[in-house]
Amino acid sequence: MPSLFRRADRPGPTGYIRLIQTADLHGSNAAFRKFLAAARQHGANHAIITGDLTGKAxxxxxxxxxxxxxxxxxxxxxxxxxxxxxxxxxxxxxxxxxxxxxxxxxxxxxxxxxxxxxDLFVEKMNARLREWLDRAGEVLAPAGIPLWVIPGNDDDPSVDPVLAASEYARNVDHQVVELDERHELVSMGDTSMTPWACPRDYPEEHMERVVAELFGRVKNPAGAIVNMHCPPRDTKIDQCPALTKDLRIEYEAGQVLMTSAGSAAIRRGLETLQPVLSLHGHIHEARGVHRIGRTLCLNPGSEYAEGIMKASIVNLEPTRVKGYILISG
Amino acid sequence: MSPWLAFPASFALVLFSGLVAGSLIAWIPTVALPAFLRATGILYQQAWATDLATFSQSQAGILVFGTAGVLITLISLFFPTRTVVRFMGIGFVLGLAAWAVILFSFATGSAETFQANWNTYVPGGPYDQVIPTAEANGLVFDRSFENTAIAGLIMGFWIFYGYYIPTFFAGEVKEAPRTLLWGAWGSLAVTWAIFTAGVLLFTRFVPQDWMAAQGYLFISGVEGFDSNPFVTFYASVLQPNVIFFIIMAVGFIYTLINLAQTYFFYASRIMFAWSFDRIVPEWISNVHAETGSPRNAVLLIAILAEIGVLASAFYSALFVQLNFVFYAAITMIVPIVAAIVYPYRKRHLWEQGAGHVRSMIFGLPSMTVVGIGTLAFILLLVASPFLWPAVGFGDQQGQALAIFGAIVLAGLVIFAAARWYRRSREGIDIMATFQEIPPA
Structure with a gap:
C-alpha cells in the first residue's frame, strides 16, 4: 500500500499530529470499516467520529x-x-x-x-454499534490510534450507555479533553433544530449556552480543536436544500433552493474562540472547507448510503494547520 | 482510472472549453450581428448598418464585440445558479422564437423570391455563380451515403456535447437521475424536429449542392466572392422584414451568450473540483457568500475565453471550434473508458448504486454498453480531422497536435508540481483523495 506521507514528515516531538475525522456514518458497515482502515493506512495519530453513528431504517x-x-x-x-x-x-x-x-x-x-x-430498531442499532466499537479496538489498538466519538442529532439517547461501555472508544460529548499537551478537543453532538425533531435537536438558546460553557473551559484556544456535529451557520459547509412545511425540497427556477442549516451559536463561538481547527458533519451534501478567521472548518460530507467513506485528514502543528485533505473511498 | 490520466484530460478540457467559449462568443461579431446588420442595411439602405457589419467582422470588431460578450457572460455567472438558469430559460424562448421566424420564412418562401432577393442583397456573390465558383476553387461534391452520414456525425458532436454538458453540474440539476435523461431526450427531439423541418422546407427550392457550395466558399475564404452560409441570412433573404431580423438577431445573440454561459458554468465547476482536491490553490474554490458563485474560477474561465476571442480574431472562430471537437473528443476518452470499466473495476460500488445505474442491456451493465457506443463515436471524431482535413485542422495538423501535446504535458507538470508542493510543504499526498480503501 503506498504511503500517504513521507517518512521525513512523520510526527515527532516538534512536528505535527495527524487527525483523521469522519461523520455521518449512519450505520454503514462499509463506511465504518473503511474509516478504520484509512486511520491505519494514513498513519493517523487520532481518529475522530463527529456524530450520527446509527442507521435510519x-x-x-x-x-x-x-x-x-x-x-x-x-x-x-x-x-x-x-x-x-x-x-x-x-x-x-x-x-x-x-x-x-x-x-x-x-x-x-x-x-x-x-x-x-x-424497540427492535434500538436493539439492532445498539447491537451494530457494539460490534463497531469492538472492531475499532481490534483494528486501532495495535496501531495505538485513539478513537474519539460523539453521538449526533440522529443518534438515539440509548447509544450513550453503549458508547460508555466501550473499552476502546471514548465518548467525549460535551467534554473538553486533551489530545496532547498542545491540543484540546472540544466536542458536542447537539445540533440546531431540524425539521425532523431529532433526539439531539435543540433551540439556539441551548446551543449558545452549551457552546459558551464548553469554550469557556478551553485553556489554549490557539491549539484547540472543535469537534461538533453541527456546522457553523452561513458557511460553505452548512448548505442544504431548503424544505417546504410538508418537508419537500424547495425549487426556484428549476434549481434546488439552498439554505443554511448550521448553528449561529457555534459560528459566534468560533469567531470569538478562534481555535486552530473545527471539525463538523451533519450536512451530508456540504462536504467542504470554510475559514472563519484563522479557524479552518471542515465537513467531510457523507455518502454512507453508497457504502462510501468520506473523511478529512489534517496535519496539525501546535497552533497551525500544516495541511489537510478530504478523502473518499 | 489514474489521476495522472484524469487531471491532464480535465485540464485540457477546461482550457479548450474556455477558449471555445470565446470562439462561440466571437460568432456574435462574425456571424449573428453582421447577418442582422447587413440585411437591415441593404433592405433599408442604411450605409451605417453595412459599415458596422463590416467593422464587426474585422479583427478590431471581433475584439470589441467579443470582449463585451465575454464581460456580459462573466457578470451573468456571478449570479446564483437559479438566476443563470432563468437567463437560460429566457434564451430558450428567444431561441424558439428565432427558429419560428426561420421556419416561417422557409415555409412561405419560393425559389424565385430567394434567387431574386439573394442577388439583390449579395451582389458580390450572385446565386447562379455560387456552385461554379466553388467548383472552380476546388469543391468536389461527394454525395455518397457513407461520407454524408459520417460528416453528419462529426457535426453531431455539438448536439451530443450539448446534452453531455449538464452531467458536469448534475449536482446542481433538479432531480438529476430523472431530469437529465428527460432533458437530453426532450431537447434532442425538439432539435431534431426543428432541423428536419428547416431542411425539408428550405430544400424545396434551394438545392443541397448550392448550400454546400456556400459553406465551402465561406470556409475556403475565396476572395472576391461573398458568401453567407447561415440560416438566419437565408431567412432574412426570404422575408426581408426588420421585425423578423430583430427577433432572429436577438435570439441568436442571446443564445450564443447562453451557450458560452454553459461552458463557463461547467469549466468553472471542474476548476472548483481541482481546488477541492487540493491540486490548485484553495482560493479558486472560494464561493461568494450570498450568491454561491465560484467567482474566482469563473474569472479564470473568462480570461481563457478572452484568449479564445483573440484566436477567433486572428485565426477564425470556426477553426477554434473544429479544433475543439478534436481536443474535447480526446479528453472524453478518459471518462468514457472509466464508465465502461466501472462496473467491473468498482463492482461493489456499482452494485450499491441506484437502480438505473445498475440496469443491464444484453446481459451487460448499461453504462458499459452505452460507454462502448459513445467511445466508438468519439474515436470517429478523433480520427476525422486526419481522414477529412477539411472538417478539422486543414493543413495545420502538426501544429494542432503540438498544441494538444503541450497542454497535456502542462497538465501533467501541474499535477506533479501540486503533488510535490503538498507533500513537501503540508505533508499530504493529493493522491490520497483518489485511493480506494479496503474495509478493515
Whole structure:
C-alpha cells in the first residue's frame, strides 16, 4: 500500500499530529470499516467520529414459500438461497440499514405497532454499534490510534450507555479533553433544530449556552480543536436544500433552493474562540472547507448510503494547520 | 482510472472549453450581428448598418464585440445558479422564437423570391455563380451515403456535447437521475424536429449542392466572392422584414451568450473540483457568500475565453471550434473508458448504486454498453480531422497536435508540481483523495 506521507514528515516531538475525522456514518458497515482502515493506512495519530453513528431504517426480509423477499432502494429482491440471503444482509449493512428476517405475520405486526418497531430498531442499532466499537479496538489498538466519538442529532439517547461501555472508544460529548499537551478537543453532538425533531435537536438558546460553557473551559484556544456535529451557520459547509412545511425540497427556477442549516451559536463561538481547527458533519451534501478567521472548518460530507467513506485528514502543528485533505473511498 | 490520466484530460478540457467559449462568443461579431446588420442595411439602405457589419467582422470588431460578450457572460455567472438558469430559460424562448421566424420564412418562401432577393442583397456573390465558383476553387461534391452520414456525425458532436454538458453540474440539476435523461431526450427531439423541418422546407427550392457550395466558399475564404452560409441570412433573404431580423438577431445573440454561459458554468465547476482536491490553490474554490458563485474560477474561465476571442480574431472562430471537437473528443476518452470499466473495476460500488445505474442491456451493465457506443463515436471524431482535413485542422495538423501535446504535458507538470508542493510543504499526498480503501 503506498504511503500517504513521507517518512521525513512523520510526527515527532516538534512536528505535527495527524487527525483523521469522519461523520455521518449512519450505520454503514462499509463506511465504518473503511474509516478504520484509512486511520491505519494514513498513519493517523487520532481518529475522530463527529456524530450520527446509527442507521435510519430496518429492511424486513420476509420468509415466504422457501425463499426470501425484500425491498431495497425501491428494488424488489428475491433471495433463493442462504448464500444469497447472507450477501444481501451484508449489502443492507453496508448501506447503513438493519436487516430483520421475519415471516409475513411478524412483518405486518411490526408495521402496525410503532412501539415494537422502535424497540427492535434500538436493539439492532445498539447491537451494530457494539460490534463497531469492538472492531475499532481490534483494528486501532495495535496501531495505538485513539478513537474519539460523539453521538449526533440522529443518534438515539440509548447509544450513550453503549458508547460508555466501550473499552476502546471514548465518548467525549460535551467534554473538553486533551489530545496532547498542545491540543484540546472540544466536542458536542447537539445540533440546531431540524425539521425532523431529532433526539439531539435543540433551540439556539441551548446551543449558545452549551457552546459558551464548553469554550469557556478551553485553556489554549490557539491549539484547540472543535469537534461538533453541527456546522457553523452561513458557511460553505452548512448548505442544504431548503424544505417546504410538508418537508419537500424547495425549487426556484428549476434549481434546488439552498439554505443554511448550521448553528449561529457555534459560528459566534468560533469567531470569538478562534481555535486552530473545527471539525463538523451533519450536512451530508456540504462536504467542504470554510475559514472563519484563522479557524479552518471542515465537513467531510457523507455518502454512507453508497457504502462510501468520506473523511478529512489534517496535519496539525501546535497552533497551525500544516495541511489537510478530504478523502473518499 | 489514474489521476495522472484524469487531471491532464480535465485540464485540457477546461482550457479548450474556455477558449471555445470565446470562439462561440466571437460568432456574435462574425456571424449573428453582421447577418442582422447587413440585411437591415441593404433592405433599408442604411450605409451605417453595412459599415458596422463590416467593422464587426474585422479583427478590431471581433475584439470589441467579443470582449463585451465575454464581460456580459462573466457578470451573468456571478449570479446564483437559479438566476443563470432563468437567463437560460429566457434564451430558450428567444431561441424558439428565432427558429419560428426561420421556419416561417422557409415555409412561405419560393425559389424565385430567394434567387431574386439573394442577388439583390449579395451582389458580390450572385446565386447562379455560387456552385461554379466553388467548383472552380476546388469543391468536389461527394454525395455518397457513407461520407454524408459520417460528416453528419462529426457535426453531431455539438448536439451530443450539448446534452453531455449538464452531467458536469448534475449536482446542481433538479432531480438529476430523472431530469437529465428527460432533458437530453426532450431537447434532442425538439432539435431534431426543428432541423428536419428547416431542411425539408428550405430544400424545396434551394438545392443541397448550392448550400454546400456556400459553406465551402465561406470556409475556403475565396476572395472576391461573398458568401453567407447561415440560416438566419437565408431567412432574412426570404422575408426581408426588420421585425423578423430583430427577433432572429436577438435570439441568436442571446443564445450564443447562453451557450458560452454553459461552458463557463461547467469549466468553472471542474476548476472548483481541482481546488477541492487540493491540486490548485484553495482560493479558486472560494464561493461568494450570498450568491454561491465560484467567482474566482469563473474569472479564470473568462480570461481563457478572452484568449479564445483573440484566436477567433486572428485565426477564425470556426477553426477554434473544429479544433475543439478534436481536443474535447480526446479528453472524453478518459471518462468514457472509466464508465465502461466501472462496473467491473468498482463492482461493489456499482452494485450499491441506484437502480438505473445498475440496469443491464444484453446481459451487460448499461453504462458499459452505452460507454462502448459513445467511445466508438468519439474515436470517429478523433480520427476525422486526419481522414477529412477539411472538417478539422486543414493543413495545420502538426501544429494542432503540438498544441494538444503541450497542454497535456502542462497538465501533467501541474499535477506533479501540486503533488510535490503538498507533500513537501503540508505533508499530504493529493493522491490520497483518489485511493480506494479496503474495509478493515
Amino acid at each position: 430496518i429492511v424486513p426480509i420476509v420468509r415466504r414459500n422457501g425463499h426470501y423477499e425484500a425491498w431495497l432502494f425501491d428494488n424488489r429482491e428475491v433471495l433463493e438461497t442462504e448464500a444469497e440471503l447472507e450477501r444481501f444482509r451484508a449489502r443492507v449493512g453496508d448501506v447503513g440499514m438493519y436487516d430483520h428476517v421475519c415471516d409475513p405475520e411478524e412483518a405486518r405486526a411490526l408495521a402496525d405497532d410503532p412501539a415494537r418497531l422502535h
